[in-house]
Amino acid sequence: MSQPLADKIRPETIQDVIGQQHLLAEGKPLRRIIESKNIPNMIFYGPSGVGKTTVARIIANATSMSLHKLNGTSASTSDIRDIVAQIGTFAGMNGILLYLDEIQYLNKKQQQSLLEYIENGQITLIASTTENPYFSVYNALISRSTVFEFKPVPPEELQKAVKRGFDYMKNLINISEIQIEDGVIEWIARGCNGDVRKAMNTVELCAISETVKDDKTIKIHLETAKELTQRSNMRYDRNNDQHYDLLSALQKSIRGSDENAALHYTARLLKANDLLSICRRLLVIASEDVGLAYPQAIVITKACVDSALQLGMPEAQIPIAQAVILLSTAPKSNSAKSAIYAAMDDVDKYGAPDFPRHLQNCHFDGIDAKIRGQHYLYPHDYPNHYVKQQYMPDELKDTIYYKFGDNKQEQAAYLYRKKLQEEA
DSSP states (O other): OOOOHHHHTOOSSGGGOOSOHHHHSTTOHHHHHHHHTOOOOEEEEOOTTSSHHHHHHHHHHTSSSEEEEEETTTOOHHHHHHHHTTTTSSTTTTOEEEEEETGGGSOHHHHHTTHHHHHTTSEEEEEEESSOHHHHSOHHHHHTSEEEEOOOOOHHHHHHHHHHHHHHHHHHTTOSEEEEOTTHHHHHHHHTTTOHHHHHHHHHHHHHHSOOOTTSEEEEOHHHHHHHSOGGGSOOOTTSHHHHHHHHHHHHHHHTTOHHHHHHHHHHHHHTTOHHHHHHHHHHHIIIIIGGGSTHHHHHHHHHHHHHHHHOTTTTHHHHHHHHHHHHHSOOOOHHHHHHHHHHHHHHHHOOOOOOGGGSOOOOOOTTOSSOSOOOOOGGGSGGGOOOOOOSOGGGTTOOOOOOOSSHHHHHHHHHHHHHHHHO
16 A cells, blocks of 8 residues: 555655644744754643644654654554663663554553553653544543644645645656645645544645646646545544534533524534534523523424434524524523523532421421421412412522523512512
């Protein structure tokens, strides 16, 4: 199997790395660490194809330490033992640098087996992961390492890699010229969503799929680039951070009353065929962020969600859009959420205090009872169906959880409550 283009033109110096300027520009922390050649334990975190492995290899090749490479998807405990066995030997006299790709796939025991040697400096670890290390990597390893976050490469930076890829392909397939139609480079750079590896794969496919003319030239057509840019370039996995980031962005956009941003994130979730996650999150938003400011929001949202699930895609996107726009443009109140959270905190704090006697389901007074009779006041027997009496346990008497919001709906309820209390 031939080596992919992305591996053939992998940068060999930090200066050639595309993107990650927040880490690798002159004066930035990671750049200074690399130039010092005093390499600490590090974890590189970020999506696939953004340079984590490339930077790790550049660092490894620049050291005099014995380099070992493992991949978490295939590494075994015996592989780790073999590396540890070199400590103190001639092969490991200058130290051992372990580059561990996809560390999240190692189990806890395997990760723990490295701890002692990482802590005393006998092994220097450079690990990479596509999943949030604070959830997927053993805490003790995290505490002994510095985490650097790699980000998707911006399209303007990715264009440089695409141009370089086409230049390399010209020599690789032995032709005199590659003519590139307007818009091709921009399309690939934008469509690959910050993933250099996918961009290079697209460049390679474009070059080998076009017909070589008699003068040994080929022309890369925009339509070809559009056909070959993978739809999987939507960076999304229901089990990774992108899933939760998208849902978070959707909810925060609705909470911030920006229906256009909310529709954008909704469209991305729909493109990923994740209808169920959208439906669940919209139902939460209806109560958490709109709540009592517009109580009908939950009813309408539920109807839209039910319609979407019954219709399925593509028609489901219409009622989903209706719910998103309704929730975005509706008045907002988190008073219900705040109230129940405060009540839950008190349950954690106080446990289960005794009920006021008049609220208990009492039908018999014991012989030793100091107070006989329940003495419950039935509100429907009083004007406006309201009477003052204690409902809270004694320990929480006069505690207030719910605070009326400043929207029209809740203020109307507040005035009604105030009137009842004044007339009681």
